[in-house]
Amino acid sequence: MKIAVTYENGEVFQHFGHTSTFKFYEVKEDKVVSSEVVPTNGSGHGALSAFLAQHGVNKLICGGIGAGAKTALAEKNIEIFGGVTGNTDQRVNELIAGKLKYDPDKVCSHHHDDDHDCGEDHQGCSGNCSSNKPSISILKPGSLLKR
Secondary structure, eight states, rough: EEEEEHHHHEOSSBBBBOOOOEEEEEEEEEEEEEEEEEOOOSHHHHHHHHHHHHHTOOOOOOOOHHHHHHHHHHTTTTTTEEEOOOOHHHHHHHHTOOOOOOOTTTTEEOOOOOOOOOOSSTSSTTTTTESSSSOOEEOOOOSSSOO
C-alpha cells in the first residue's frame, strides 16, 4: 500500500489543491518500509490526482480538500482521509493502526485567484473550510483494505 500526505515542514498541509510537496509512505505488513518527500511541480486537483495515481498511491491524508478534488481522486481509486492536522509520520502510523481521526465531510468550498491566499501563511483555509457534519471518524482496526 502507498500512502500520500500533503506535506509542509513535517506537518499535514491544509490545502490539497495548493500543496507543493507530498510525503509518500510505502507500507508492507502494517509497517512503513520507506518514505520520501516528493515535489509536485504543479497544482490543482486534476494535476495532483493524476500525479498521485502515476506514483501508485492508494490512500491520501490531507487537510482541506474540495469537492472537485474528491471526485478526481475517486476516479483514480484513491481513498481520502481529509480534515487531518499534525505531524505526517504520526498520522500515517495512526492510519496503519486504524486509529486516525479524520473528517470525511471536510471540504474546502472556496477558490482563489493566483494573487489571493488563504490568509494563514498560505497554508490553511482560515475558516473557509466547512463540514456538513460536526462528526469525526475514527478508523477501527481491520477496517483498512490492503492492496
